[in-house]
Amino acid sequence: MSRLRGGESVYSFEGSLISRSLPIDPPSFLSVIRSSDTPRTVWSTPEQASETGGTTVVGNGAAAVLRADGSDRFMTIRERATDLFTNSDVDTDAEAARPRLFGGFAFHDDHASRAPWSGFPGAQFVLPRIQITWKDDRAWLTVNTVGESQRGIEEYLTDATQWLSSLSTSGENSDPPGIADRERATDRDDWRAAVEASVEQIRVGALRKVVLAQALRATLADELSVPDTLARLRETYPDCFGFLIDALDGAHFLGATPERLVSLRGRTVETGALAGTTGRGDTPEEDEWLARELLSSEKDNHEHDLVVEAIREQLEPLSTTITTDERRIRRLATVQHLETPLSAELTRDEHILSLVEALHPTPAVGGLPPDRALATIRTTEPFERGWYAAPVGWFDADGNGTFAVALRSAVTARDVVTLFAGVGIVADSDPDREWDEVQLKYRPVLDALE
Numbered sequence: 001m002s003r004l005r006g007g008e009s010v011y012s013f014e015g016s017l018i019s020r021s022l023p024i025d026p027p028s029f030l031s032v033i034r035s036s037d038t039p040r041t042v043w044s045t046p047e048q049a050s051e052t053g054g055t056t057v058v059g060n061g062a063a064a065v066l067r068a069d070g071s072d073r074f075m076t077i078r079e080r081a082t083d084l085f086t087n088s089d090v091d092t093d094a095e096a097a098r099p100r101l102f103g104g105f106a107f108h109d110d111h112a113s114r115a116p117w118s119g120f121p122g123a124q125f126v127l128p129r130i131q132i133t134w135k136d137d138r139a140w141l142t143v144n145t146v147g148e149s150q151r152g153i154e155e156y157l158t159d160a161t162q163w164l165s166s167l168s169t170s171g172e173n174s175d176p177p178g179i180a181d182r183e184r185a186t187d188r189d190d191w192r193a194a195v196e197a198s199v200e201q202i203r204v205g206a207l208r209k210v211v212l213a214q215a216l217r218a219t220l221a222d223e224l225s226v227p228d229t230l231a232r233l234r235e236t237y238p239d240c241f242g243f244l245i246d247a248l249d250g251a252h253f254l255g256a257t258p259e260r261l262v263s264l265r266g267r268t269v270e271t272g273a274l275a276g277t278t279g280r281g282d283t284p285e286e287d288e289w290l291a292r293e294l295l296s297s298e299k300d301n302h303e304h305d306l307v308v309e310a311i312r313e314q315l316e317p318l319s320t321t322i323t324t325d326e327r328r329i330r331r332l333a334t335v336q337h338l339e340t341p342l343s344a345e346l347t348r349d350e351h352i353l354s355l356v357e358a359l360h361p362t363p364a365v366g367g368l369p370p371d372r373a374l375a376t377i378r379t380t381e382p383f384e385r386g387w388y389a390a391p392v393g394w395f396d397a398d399g400n401g402t403f404a405v406a407l408r409s410a411v412t413a414r415d416v417v418t419l420f421a422g423v424g425i426v427a428d429s430d431p432d433r434e435w436d437e438v439q440l441k442y443r444p445v446l447d448a449l450e
């Protein structure tokens with residue numbers, strides 16, 4: 001396996017990309033990820049996703065890592081990716097198995113790589129050394145090299161095939177680690193004051209909406225298994241985007257988010273608004289009652305309208321048509337949301353990173369007007385958002401890809417897991433109800449740990 005491990009050199013790649021893939025018998029997800037080297041990548045799309053039809057990818061190690069910082073991080077990543085993909089030699093019979101860059105961005109332009117985000121730059125994308133892709137009932141092995149010879153890639157392929165055949169075919173999930181201690185970054189009084197101050201800003205017309213978040217530091221009782229935690233999240237949230245991004249220093253960012261930021265295939269864009277939240281009922285009747293109440297809530301519909309409007313405004317200059325579907329309920333294991341799917345046809349070819357940059361942050365996680373909302377978030381939140389609520393996903397050589405908004409997520413370092421969750425504040429937000437909503441949004445990750 002030593003040849004499969006990425007050395008320091010992968011972080012400043014030179015030479016051209018060679019990629020080979022072949023169909024394989026679907027291996028066990030848990031076995032693959034448990035025996036993968038860092039940086040590992042996990043990406044799984046909702047089972048029902050129309051354009052991807054439920055795809056899972058695990059990346060073992062790195063053939064190349066692209067990193068960038070600052071407000072031009074989107075462009076820098078795109079340029080470095082273009083260098084990487086130029087003159088590449090890719091041999092695959094399946095679109096799903098093509099080489100892809102997986103990673104994401106920090107929420108703020110002036111992101112600070114300090115705890116709990118040390119190791120996470122403003123942007124990081126990994127071209128996996130080995131990519132295992134599952135789609136429907138099929139699976140593929142892809143091996144990527146940069147700056148190696150043709151003979152080199154054949155050897156990597158042989159090693160990777162041997163590695164796969166050595167894996168156990170079943171994976172039993174271990175018990176969750178449990179939580180020994182919890183510490184909130186924001187106490188209830190500070191929260192109340194922050195929400196009231198934002199509501200006041202909205203009432204005087206300085207803001208229209210702002211999304212305020214909280215952080216929860218959980219010290220684990222036992223050792224964390226990242227693969228097992230992800231497997232639990234995938235099981236409870238099959239209709240979410242599951243993700244894992246390894247920093248290069250041993251930290252991990254993982255989650256299961258219901259929110260798509262954007263997908264691009266050719267000139268077809270899929271996106272959507274997700275904002276406005278209520279809980280789950282104890283019975284189907286109670287669930288229905290809560291859903292109906294959410295659909296008719298003036299406050300939640302206003303919160304949601306602002307997101308739909310902002311997305312349409314960003315897409316309009318780029319698109320020939322924009323289609324806004326009917327507003328509906330998105331029911332998850334712990335909460336229900338208002339959701340409006342949107343799609344568009346672009347007037348010309350665009351790279352998905354241009355769309356990601358244009359859309360991030362939508363008012364579902366930032367606010368309006370964007371600059372004032374971001375300044376309010378910066379001065380109000382006593383912690384670093386890091387990669388929380390920011391774009392995570394993948395793109396390929398053609399500039400196609402999918403990005404989700406990294407919600408219901410946590411960053412882990414040794415025995416501490418820091419969870420994040422936020423809520424949209426509008427004129428009639430009540431601090432105590434918003435507090436409760438934050439606690440509900442911690443549940444996906446908390447349940448996977450307890």
Ligand SMILES: C=C(O[C@@H]1C=C(C(=O)O)C=C[C@H]1O)C(=O)O
Pocket residue numbers: 211213259274275276277337364365389407408420421422423424441
């Ligand atoms: C900010 C979060 O969620 C966002 C805010 C929502 C709301 O305020 O109703 C709903 C879904 C997400 O767009 C989060 O989960 O942390």
